[in-house]
Amino acid sequence: MKIVIKVGTSTLAHATGKLNIRKTAELCRVISDLKNAGNEVVLVSSGAIGMGVGKLGLQSKPTDIPTKQAAAAVGQCELMYTYDRLFTEYNHTVAQILLTGDDFSAEDRHENFTNTITRLLELNALPIINENDTVATQEIKVGDNDTLSALVAVSVQADLLVILSDVDGLYSADPHKNADAKLIESVYAVTDETFEKAGGAGSALGTGGMKTKIKAAKICTESGCDVVIANGENPEILYDIVNGNQTGYTRFFAKKSL
Ligand code: GLU
Secondary structure (H helix, E strand, O other), X not given: OEEEEEEOHHHHEOOOOOEOHHHHHHHHHHHHHHHHOOOEEEEEEOOHHHXXXXXXXXXXXXXXXXXXXXXXXXXXXHHHHHHHHHHHOOOOOEEEEEEOOHHHHOHHHHHHHHHHHHHHHHOOOEEEEEEOOOOOOOOOOOOOHHHHHHHHHHHOOOOEEEEEEOOXXXXXXXXXXXXXXXXXXXXXXXXHHHHHHOOOXXXXXXXXXXXXXXXXXXXXXXXXXEEEEEEOOOOOHHHHHHHOOOOOOEEEOOHHHO
16 A cells, blocks of 8 residues: 655654654654555655754744744754654665645656655655755745645555544544534545534644645545544554554545545
């Protein structure tokens, strides 16, 4: 199976912006195992800005663009250093790809990107993708990694996109405000009603909320790729998701699999 896994800052870092060592190490172990079992995996990882905040000792996530981009430049190194170290323990080779919106809209750049990532997968490397935050301006950026992961999944013709988050999935109502809110485990069509169920806010260090995840689900399911939104609290949930054990998370079924 070809799987794109998107991991957010809420999984990788503590609220301080410092690395969550336990969760990140577990994530790398499980992904390595999924690769050992014969799956092709692409990781889309946020966390550059969050980790830059931690490493530079800033008090909170910056709001001005130059400081955000400076934090991303510092944090991206920290992120790849961490992945390289952890995946090397399991004999996997990581490759960094940084993209902006232009890399999807300009045909030649998109072709270069897909050729490179296809070759990396043939070479059994693990591509790790983030937005190129240090150069991405408002006009050209994808903007959030949920959407970025969906564009990547469609480009590589993945079977499955898994978005790991700090919530269990899509609820019938906002679970923070409504005690009766229920987890929706299967979604067969992304409609306006699905968007209404998604609240807005993301976490202190992350970027997207549920809306960008539903948008990602819409992009992928229309292109024949299933999407799962699951809690990254325990990365072993990836085994259940890949094996198709359908509880405790939300799966959006691709149009082709209906
Ligand atoms: N590219 C940003 C980062 O690495 C995050 C974007 C997002 O979380 O959606 O910090």
